[in-house]
Amino acid sequence: MAELQNSAIFAPRVIEEIQAKAESGLYAIRGFGTLRERRWPTFDDLTFLPCSLTRIPLEGYREKCSTKTVLGTRFAQKPIQLDIPVMITGMSWGALSYNAKVALARGAAAAGSSNTTGDGGMLKAERDNSRTLIYEVLPSRYGINIHHMRMADAIELTIGQGAKPGTGGLLLGTKVSDRIAEQRDLPIGVDQRSAARHPDFLGPDDMIIKVEELREATDWQIPIFIKLGASRVYDDVKLAAKAGADVIVVDGMEGGTGASPAIFQEHTGLPTLAAVCEARSALQDIGLYGDVQLIIAGGIRDGVDAAKAMALGADACYIGTASLIALNCNKPMYEDDYRAIGAAPYACHHCHTGRCPVGITTQDPELMKRLEVEDGAERVRNFLQVMTLEIQMLARSCGKSDVHHLEPEDMAALSLEASAICGVPLVGTRKVFGH
Amino acid sequence: MVEIDAAGRTTREVNRAIRQRIAESCKEVVLRNPGARHNLAVAILEDAHIRIAGSAGYYCGGLIDGPSIEVEGSAGWGLAESMLSGTVRVHGSAGSGAAAAVRGGTVVIHGDAAARLGVSMKGGIVIVAGNCGYMAGFMAQKGTLIVCGNAGEAFADSMYATVCYVGGEIANLGTDAVIAPIDAGEAQQLEKILSTHLPATLRSTKPAAADFKKVVAGRKLWNFDKREWRTWQEAL
Ligand SMILES: Cc1cc2nc3c(=O)[nH]c(=O)nc-3n(C[C@H](O)[C@H](O)[C@H](O)COP(=O)(O)O)c2cc1C
Ligand code: SF4
Numbered sequence: 001m002a003e004l005q006n007s008a009i010f011a012p013r014v015i016e017e018i019q020a021k022a023e024s025g026l027y028a029i030r031g032f033g034t035l036r037e038r039r040w041p042t043f044d045d046l047t048f049l050p051c052s053l054t055r056i057p058l059e060g061y062r063e064k065c066s067t068k069t070v071l072g073t074r075f076a077q078k079p080i081q082l083d084i085p086v087m088i089t090g091m092s093w094g095a096l097s098y099n100a101k102v103a104l105a106r107g108a109a110a111a112g113s114s115n116t117t118g119d120g121g122m123l124k125a126e127r128d129n130s131r132t133l134i135y136e137v138l139p140s141r142y143g144i145n146i147h148h149m150r151m152a153d154a155i156e157l158t159i160g161q162g163a164k165p166g167t168g169g170l171l172l173g174t175k176v177s178d179r180i181a182e183q184r185d186l187p188i189g190v191d192q193r194s195a196a197r198h199p200d201f202l203g204p205d206d207m208i209i210k211v212e213e214l215r216e217a218t219d220w221q222i223p224i225f226i227k228l229g230a231s232r233v234y235d236d237v238k239l240a241a242k243a244g245a246d247v248i249v250v251d252g253m254e255g256g257t258g259a260s261p262a263i264f265q266e267h268t269g270l271p272t273l274a275a276v277c278e279a280r281s282a283l284q285d286i287g288l289y290g291d292v293q294l295i296i297a298g299g300i301r302d303g304v305d306a307a308k309a310m311a312l313g314a315d316a317c318y319i320g321t322a323s324l325i326a327l328n329c330n331k332p333m334y335e336d337d338y339r340a341i342g343a344a345p346y347a348c349h350h351c352h353t354g355r356c357p358v359g360i361t362t363q364d365p366e367l368m369k370r371l372e373v374e375d376g377a378e379r380v381r382n383f384l385q386v387m388t389l390e391i392q393m394l395a396r397s398c399g400k401s402d403v404h405h406l407e408p409e410d411m412a413a414l415s416l417e418a419s420a421i422c423g424v425p426l427v428g429t430r431k432v433f434g435h
Numbered sequence: 436m437v438e439i440d441a442a443g444r445t446t447r448e449v450n451r452a453i454r455q456r457i458a459e460s461c462k463e464v465v466l467r468n469p470g471a472r473h474n475l476a477v478a479i480l481e482d483a484h485i486r487i488a489g490s491a492g493y494y495c496g497g498l499i500d501g502p503s504i505e506v507e508g509s510a511g512w513g514l515a516e517s518m519l520s521g522t523v524r525v526h527g528s529a530g531s532g533a534a535a536a537v538r539g540g541t542v543v544i545h546g547d548a549a550a551r552l553g554v555s556m557k558g559g560i561v562i563v564a565g566n567c568g569y570m571a572g573f574m575a576q577k578g579t580l581i582v583c584g585n586a587g588e589a590f591a592d593s594m595y596a597t598v599c600y601v602g603g604e605i606a607n608l609g610t611d612a613v614i615a616p617i618d619a620g621e622a623q624q625l626e627k628i629l630s631t632h633l634p635a636t637l638r639s640t641k642p643a644a645a646d647f648k649k650v651v652a653g654r655k656l657w658n659f660d661k662r663e664w665r666t667w668q669e670a671l
Contacts, residue, residue, distance in 0.1 A: 141536035185557035190657040199535035199554040200513030217478035
């Protein structure tokens with residue numbers, strides 16, 4: 001007898017999803033980011049071309065290869081100076097537990113890097129434990145406080161996120177605890193849907209005035225970042241540069257999230273690889289490449305992804321999910337608690353439930369205790385340092401004495417699409433396809 | 436009292452001059468020739484009175500904590516946005532997003548306010564003696580929003596715990612906004628707020644506190660419920 005066949009269109013997962021919607025009357029909301037197999041070109045479609053006879057490598061473990069990273073040289077009096085080009089991205093206290101926020105701050109500081117507040121304002125302990133703190137100004141303006149802004153080393157004006165461009169944040173009621181509600185000026189336990197638009201400007205022209213306001217508020221001392229969810233990146237980057245950004249953050253569709261509609265994570269935005277290429281072209285075309293620094297985020301897993309992003313034009317990378325994984329996200333421990341929320345180690349994307357088995361994305365004091373701040377900070381520091389070593393190893397092998405000298409020329413494409421997107425030759429040819 | 440002339444100076448120079456005067460313990464600063472310039476008197480954190488002798492542009496008094504700012508003309512978008520405490524008074528009218536995201540303090544507008552008055556406000560008191568445009572109180576979280584005249588469309592849409600009062604007509608209520616009764620104690624409190632913050636001549640032309648309509652959130656959007664599907668579908 002012929003084997004029974006599943007429909008490829010109405011595959012078991014699709015059937016499950018339809019029936020879940022029919023049952024709950026609600027679209028799926030979850031954390032983590034896109035779960036799909038990536039059929040689009042990614043950083044994995046590129047390979048480095050280290051030195052052989054045409055180029056001379058630097059001694060892998062000995063010769064200097066600078067990782068110093070300076071951001072905000074365009075207008076700010078005090079640009080940010082980091083020891084490494086990998087930074088911790090903005091994740092809200094609310095989405096993350098107190099311990100997670102403090103561990104990230106301490107780990108980043110120990111590695112000579114920065115961390116960023118998030119959609120809920122600044123936590124004092126976060127400032128106290130960070131070396132360089134970036135203060136996010138989001139459409140919701142939760143917890144907005146001029147005194148905190150003045151304590152920051154940079155401001156990030158967020159227009160969108162890669163996991164959900166064009167829509168606001170979500171924090172389900174289970175996570176709106178009394179402390180979080182107080183910090184955000186909300187009633188306890190509401191399903192908090194943040195605004196998608198800023199309350200006091202609408203488009204790129206009045207954003208110019210907003211940027212000036214933030215500069216006036218901080219006396220033109222600290223850099224202003226503008227963060228974009230990768231959508232029409234080429235045009236958006238030009239507009240952000242026109243608005244006066246010192247630094248532009250582009251967050252690709254692989255970007256992580258604490259909670260968003262699943263359809264946004266899976267079906268909106270540009271992949272990170274394409275986003276960095278469009279962002280670089282935009283800055284080059286308006287003559288600001290190098291003057292306006294570029295930070296790339298979205299699915300960066302290791303020093304290899306970061307090095308490729310940098311070779312394609314990024315000055316630095318933000319990591320979110322990878323830093324949470326360093327804190328033990330998805331680690332096989334407390335397995336019953338993963339099961340209790342319908343997840344399993346390596347297959348958990350249940351940050352939205354507030355029942356994070358490893359104490360990272362929860363407001364439950366008992367669960368939070370599972371994340372020990374000192375240990376967590378140590379792991380974050382180690383991970384940031386290893387990522388940096390990986391970037392340096394690749395840079396040295398390509399003959400660079402500074403990781404920021406990596407360039408597209410140091411790579412070849414493993415697929416036709418990647419060649420066309422990145423403007424580098426396809427392996428086995430000397431052709432850049434589509435150019 | 437000191438006077439600062441904004442004519443011929445950049446915004447940065449004007450704001451620096453204001454801050455410097457206040458740092459020199461000057462409690463009263465008058466800004467001449469403001470020219471409807473944007474970002475005047477932003478992020479002032481001291482207790483001082485700043486009088487803007489004319490109109491101001493966007494974000495006047497934005498991000499302040501403590502001062503009292505008076506605009507003798509009108510103000511542009513984002514008046515007093517994100518203020519923590521203090522008072523911002525506009526003798527003319529205010530553009531869109533007046534008192535956006537304020538967390539405390541008092542904003543008083545003698546004329547009209549355009550769209551999105553008090554959007555995302557998180558505390559404080561906002562009073563408009565005239566009318567306001569559409570979507571006032573959108574996603575407002577806490578605090579008190581008072582409109583003595585008429586309110587535009589989609590009033591008080593998707594609110595959390597802000598309480599609104601309207602003296603005139605409401606074009607229509609936003610999603611999840613509901614009219615609630617005002618009891619005598621509340622009317623008294625409202626009257627106290629109005630007579631404290633509005634000049635007597637202006638107060639006398641406005642309705643009695645007991646005749647104001649009170650608008651609050653119906654709380655149907657606070658937590659998702661499949662039985663309220665229509666409300667969610669229509670939520671702005
Ligand atoms: C738990 C969590 C919470 C987040 N919260 C915020 C936030 O408050 N504001 C924001 O701009 N982005 C937020 N993001 C998005 C990150 O800043 C960043 O853009 C994204 O995580 C980068 O992708 P990656 O996680 O793949 O590194 C959050 C991400 C995660 C995983
Ligand atoms: S382990 Fe925690 S942080 Fe990681 S995906 Fe699950 S709930 Fe989110």
